[in-house]
Amino acid sequence: ILNVEQSPQSLHVQEGDSTNFTCSFPSSNFYALHWYRWETAKSPEALFVMTLNGDEKKKGRISATLNTKEGYSYLYIKGSQPEDSATYLCAFNYGQNFVFGPGTRLSVLP
């Protein structure tokens, strides 16, 4: 059974703080790693698709890195804003389907 873990489970930060989360996945049979942002009462929104070891992706204040050899990805948010409050999900794809992590719930306090 493939297991994808995320830490921390939840996080409270002050507006303006920078933060990061971890996604751990199996280091074998890697195909792709996806990050999603899921705001309450909305659909999960794709942030990044990462496929190569050493990949670094950036979208505004959010960036992500990938290490497929050791099986982890980091998501960074610089200068958190209240609108960043959401659950951040990672999903591991091994060529067949997706295995999602449980998510990290971020709350940014104004």
Place this chain on the structure above:
Amino acid sequence: KAGVTQTPRYLIKTRGQQVTLSCSPISGHRSVSWYQQTPGQGLQFLFEYFSETQRNKGNFPGRFSGRQFSNSRSEMNVSTLELGDSALYLCASSADNHGSYEQYFGPGTRLTVT
């Protein structure tokens, strides 16, 4: 481009009944995947359809089935509903069925089984 749509958005059913949920993907997308989210659980993969064929299936009982039509719209059926089937059901579409393609999620159908 219109996003992924799911109908109905909310549904209440009784144990033992069956239910059909519908998902319309983004125009041009041929892959549709279904997921279940229950309280305390992450998103659990149900199955994926690509060009009317089921390509992958998750670890769910045979009561959960699906199909995809020639216009890529997909339906999911759950027969003999159980209380534990109460969940948010999400579908996602992508341009292709390779895992490196972005998935676009619909708003979900919240199913309550009483």
